[in-house]
Amino acid sequence: MKRILLAVIALALSFGAKAQIESHVKWSYAAKRISPTEAVVFLKATIDDKWHIYGLDVKDGGPIKTSFTFAPSKEYSLVGKPIQPTPIKKYESTFKMDVTYFEKSVVFQQKIKLKSANAATVKGQLEYMTCNDQKCLPPEDVDFTIPLGK
Template sequence: MKRIYLVMLAMLFTAAAFAQIEAPVKWSYAAKKISATEAVVLVKATIEPGWHIYSQNLKDGGPVATSFTFTPAKNYTAMGKPAEPKAITKYEDSFKMNVSYFENSVVFQQKVKLKGAGATTVKGKVEYMTCNDRKCLPPDEVEFSVSVK
C-alpha cells in the first residue's frame, strides 16, 4: 500500500513539473533624455515566435488592447499616449473582427516632461493580452521602473 502511494506521489510531481506557466512575452525598459526638460521612456516587448500582442488601438468587443498606466509623480508628467509603430491588421475569426497586433518585438515610446534637475524614476505598468493561432492567454499586468539620468 505504501508503494502505491509513493508511485502516485511521484506521478503527481512529474505531472506538475511538465505543467509550466506560459510566458511568451518578455519586457525590457530604457529611457533617453532628449532635452533638459524631456525624456522618452522605451518599453520593449520581445515576443516568442507564433505569438502576438495587441495594439493600443482596438475596437470594443475584441481582445484586450495593450495599455499603459504611469504612476503620478512630482518630478515628471507623461505627455499624451505612448507611440507605437504600425501594427499588422488582420481579421481574427476568434473575435469576428479585424485586430491590430505585433509579432516578434515592438517598442512603445512614451514622452515625459521632467520637472527638475537630477535623476528621475518613471514607474508604471503595462497590461496586455497575448495569443497564438490556437489560444489566448488571460490578460497580464507587468510593473516597471525606469531611471532617467
Template sequence: MKKVLLMMVALFFTVAAFAQIEAPVKWSYAAKKTSATEAVVFVKATIEPGWHVYSQNIKEGGPIATTFTFTPGKDYTLVGKPAEPKAITKYEDNFKMNVSYFENSVIFQQKVKLKAKGETTVKGKVEYMTCNDRKCLPPDEVEFSVNVK
C-alpha cells in the first residue's frame, strides 16, 4: 500500500512539473504628461522569442485582436483610440489569411485629456492573443493601472 501511495505522489509531482503555465508576454505600463492638460499612457508588451502578439487591426475570421478597454474616470477622458507602430503583416496558414502582429516588443499609446490638477490614475484592461509557429494560447486579459503625475 505504501509503495502505491508513494508512486502516486511521485506521479503527481512529475505531472505538476510539466504542467507549468506558459506566459510568453509580460506587460508594463507608464505615463508621461505632455502638457498641463494632456498625457500619454504607454502599454508595453515584451514578447519572448518565437512568439507574437496580434495587432488591434485584425479582420474577422482571424485571431483575437489586441483590444483595450479603459475604465471611465472623472479625472480624464480618452483622446482618440490607442495608437500602435507599424505591424508585421504575413499570411498565416492557421487562419488562412494575412494577419498583422508584433514580435519582441510593442508599445501601444493612448492619449488622455486631464480634467483635474494633481495626480490622476488611468485604469483599464488589455485583451490579447499570442501564438508561435506551433500553437496559439487562449486569449488572455490583463488589468492595468497607471499614475499620471
C-alpha cells in the first residue's frame, strides 16, 4: 500500500513539474513550390514579448544559436543553408560578446530541390534558446514535418 501511495505522489509531482516548463516561442511551418522541382520551406518562430531567440550565426562561446537539421531524404535535397532576415545585433555582457537575435517573430527559409514533381515531406529538427533580460531557458529541440504538395 505504501508503494502505491508513493507512486501516486511521484506521478502527481511529475505532472506538476511538467506544467511549470516555460515556453515563450511557438513554431509554425509552411512551404511554397517555386517550380515543379523546387520549393522553399518556411519555419516561423512567434516569440513572446520581452523574450528573444538567437540567430543562425552566433559564434562559439556564446548562447545556443538557432539551428536546423534536415532528415536525409530520397525525395529532396537541400539547396544551400537556411537563411534568416537581418537580426538585431547587440553586445551581451552575460556572454561577453556581440550576439544576433530576433524579437516578436522571425521566418527562417530553406530552399529545397525536389527529385520529382510528386508530393514530398520535409522532416527535421530545430534547436533554439530563449532568453529575456533576466534569464535564459535551457535549449529546446523541436521536431518538424512540412508537407510539400504537388
